[in-house]
Amino acid sequence: MSIVDEPGWKTIKIKGTHQENVSEAIAAEFPLTLMLDGHEFATIVCSPGQLEDLVVGFLASEGVIRTAAEIKEIQVDVYTGFSHIALHKPVQPDQFDHSSRMIGSCCGKSRQFYFKSDARVAKTITSELEVTVDQCMQLMKRLMNSSPEFERTGGVHNAALATPTDLLFTRTDIGRHNALDKVFGAMLQGNIPARGKLVVFSGRVSSEVLLKISKMGIGIILSKSAVTDLAVKLADELGITVIGFLRGDRMNIYTRPDRVLGIDPYLQRD
Known part of the structure; x- marks a missing residue:
C-alpha cells in the first residue's frame, strides 16, 4: 500500500491569476489498531508503509518491550487495519494505566500517560559521538x-x-x-x-x-x-x-x- 494516495485528487490550483484543474498527489492516512495479546491497545493514525517497524517501535516507545526478541509473533493486515501482536510474556490490560487510545498522526498522546510511561524507560545518554x-x-x-x-x-x-x-x-x-x-x-x-x-x-x-x-x-x-x-x-x-x-x-x-x-x-x- 502506497503512502501517497493514487491516482491523486482533483484539485483547483491557483497561482497568481492562473487557475487550472490538476490531479494533486496527497499523503495517505491510515488507521492501524494494535491488538496486544488479544486486547485492544491503541489505534495509530499513520502512513501505510513500514508498518511492522512502526508497531515494534511504538511498543518500545511505550515501554511495553525493550527488545524485538520479546515479541513472539506479529501480524499486520493492511486490508482490515489491524496488527495482532503476541508477546512471549503476555500482558494484561491493567498493566498499563490507560484504556485503548487513538494516537493521532501529529499531536502525540495525553501528557499524563506520556510522562508515566516515559519515566520508566528514559535514560541519560553518554555517547562520545562527534x-x-x-x-x-x-x-x-x-x-x-x-x-x-x-x-x-x-x-x-x-x-x-x-x-x-x-x-x-x-x-x-x-x-x-x-x-x-x-x-x-x-x-x-x-x-x-x-x-x-x-x-x-x-x-x-x-x-x-x-x-x-x-x-x-x-x-x-x-x-x-x-x-x-x-x-x-x-x-x-x-x-x-x-x-x-x-x-x-x-x-x-x-x-x-x-x-x-x-x-x-x-x-x-x-
Missing part, C-alpha cells in the same frame, strides 16, 4: 533529497538513522512521532546498535520527540524545525545534543555543543 558543522548540513541535505513522497505531497515527515558521514536508512510518515517509531522499530528488528549513530529529522523537537530519542539511546538529533523549551531542558538533563533550524548553511545548537567539532570554544563557555 560531528562537524559541515557533516550536519550535508546529512540534512541528504534527508530532504531522499523523500520523493515529500516532494510530491509536502505532507509527510522524514526521520533517518545516520552516521556522521551517511544516512543508513530513512522512514517516512504523516506523523513525526510515527516516523521516529519506525526508525526505532527498524533498529530493534535489525539489532542495530545506537553506538556511533545519530538521528536526522524533519519535524519539530518536542519533549515527546526528545524522550523517544533518549529511549533509542541516541545522543545527537539534527532537526530542520524548531524545538520547545521543555525539549531542550530534558535534553540538557539527559545529555543529548539538539540541533534545530538546520537549513542550508544555518543551524542552532541548543545543548551539548561539545559534540560538534568546529565550534568556537569561547561560545561554549557558560
Whole structure:
C-alpha cells in the first residue's frame, strides 16, 4: 500500500491569476489498531508503509518491550487495519494505566500517560559521538533529497538513522512521532546498535520527540524545525545534543555543543 494516495485528487490550483484543474498527489492516512495479546491497545493514525517497524517501535516507545526478541509473533493486515501482536510474556490490560487510545498522526498522546510511561524507560545518554558543522548540513541535505513522497505531497515527515558521514536508512510518515517509531522499530528488528549513530529529522523537537530519542539511546538529533523549551531542558538533563533550524548553511545548537567539532570554544563557555 502506497503512502501517497493514487491516482491523486482533483484539485483547483491557483497561482497568481492562473487557475487550472490538476490531479494533486496527497499523503495517505491510515488507521492501524494494535491488538496486544488479544486486547485492544491503541489505534495509530499513520502512513501505510513500514508498518511492522512502526508497531515494534511504538511498543518500545511505550515501554511495553525493550527488545524485538520479546515479541513472539506479529501480524499486520493492511486490508482490515489491524496488527495482532503476541508477546512471549503476555500482558494484561491493567498493566498499563490507560484504556485503548487513538494516537493521532501529529499531536502525540495525553501528557499524563506520556510522562508515566516515559519515566520508566528514559535514560541519560553518554555517547562520545562527534560531528562537524559541515557533516550536519550535508546529512540534512541528504534527508530532504531522499523523500520523493515529500516532494510530491509536502505532507509527510522524514526521520533517518545516520552516521556522521551517511544516512543508513530513512522512514517516512504523516506523523513525526510515527516516523521516529519506525526508525526505532527498524533498529530493534535489525539489532542495530545506537553506538556511533545519530538521528536526522524533519519535524519539530518536542519533549515527546526528545524522550523517544533518549529511549533509542541516541545522543545527537539534527532537526530542520524548531524545538520547545521543555525539549531542550530534558535534553540538557539527559545529555543529548539538539540541533534545530538546520537549513542550508544555518543551524542552532541548543545543548551539548561539545559534540560538534568546529565550534568556537569561547561560545561554549557558560
